[in-house]
Amino acid sequence: MAELTSFSYRPRISLIHKIDARFKLLFIVIIGFLSLKASLPSVLLLSVFVVYGLVRIGISIWQVVRDLYIFIFFLAFVFAIRAFSAGGAVFITIFEMGLTYEGLIEGSLVCLRIILMILLGLLFTSTTRIAEVKAAIDWIFKPLPFISGSRVSTMTGLMMRFIPVILEQARETASAQKARSIENRKNPVYRMVKFSVPLIERIFYNAGRISMAMEARCYSDMRTGQKLSSTMNDWITLIVILLIGIISVLFL
């Protein structure tokens, strides 16, 4: 038996699962734009709502942290750049670079916005079937001329299909290297190269095998799609999200 990665669909009966995929995409866009205008407490509040949603559908936050631990280094880097580059009164100097209170706030805000978008993406992929995502994207692109909605949706569907595969491969590669005492090598560049080269090779190899298996089952962008239908719940959720957004931007 395999262990699930965080970015996998989890079949459950929940309100979030039942929401139409088109509305979910709209919610991501709305929250994304709101977070750009929102202050630190507002983004924090929105993040709390998303984390609550993740916990409700049974996702372990520790597993998310474990799956995305490499990303934490990226966030730390972004935070450090922001914290040391923003203007304001310097209260600590490290290697001739001044750390400011404004920088700390700005760095935290940028990192929190990125985290919010990742968590939203996670909530979306965990509660939406790829077939529904494909159907939603197809619906969005249908009125646009010169863009094949079915092709864009197929590409998106394939991308979503491969995210858990990539995470699984990363986990297996890391385990295999730990089993051969990679921790004894202290040079991070050496470790990075030894991790990323075989990982990329394996990802391409497995992508080739999966696409061959899909081809064997006549996969193309012309296929019977999922039917989408919106309900009263979707509209109520939209109003609630708009209200939360407006309140958090205006009053926090």
Added chain:
Amino acid sequence: MNIIEIKELSHMFSNGTLVLDKIDFSVKKGEFIVIAGPNGSGKTTLLRHLNGLLFPTGGTVMVDGVSVSEDPVRARRIVGMVFQDSDTQIIGETVREDVAFGPENLCLGRKEIEQRTSEALRITGLTCMVDSRPHLLSGGEKRRLAIAGVLAMKPDVLTFDEPFSNLDYPGTRQVLKQIIELHKSGCTIIITTHDLEKVIAHADRLIIMKDGKIVRAGFPEQIISDAELFGIKEPYFSRMGLGMISWLS
């Protein structure tokens, strides 16, 4: 009537390796064929020519009278393939979705898709797992799911690439039983393996491959004793002169 006809099939990889060298054979409707050979003998490459996943660099492959190169999609509808690694074959997020993947690709109506999905799940005994996550199933269940996914497309020919690899004893028996039932229901079966013991008792014909060539072909009883000449283990029952003994008996 021959459902598959292969004439002088050759395949060369882009690095110049000749993987298949002038292969000739045909498959009758309803036959059960085992293709045996050591690793690297070209078994998987041969299977991939039957449903247009690979195209010949020489010779022809005809499925139901039409060249696979001319109409690979038609060939894929007629010849279903169960891959060696079930994990790469499983596409859906639930068991039901995975089985429905093939019929959806055939652009069937939703009702027909539901019917075919339920039927394939019933045949493979997975009805009670319709909403399970495929990647959390056991090895034997995954292999049966891969079979269900192909069955839902209602192919005439079922090809299995090393169907018993990585399976424990109960899993092997489950899958073998499934294959035999499918054969009894009228499907043409082609299996590649390097482990004859598990399946040979049920085969109508045995083909032995080595280095991309067919080196022996005929009734299993007549040629099985030559298997070890080509790097394949001769089954214990054959070596001891006990005749053909099924793993299900």
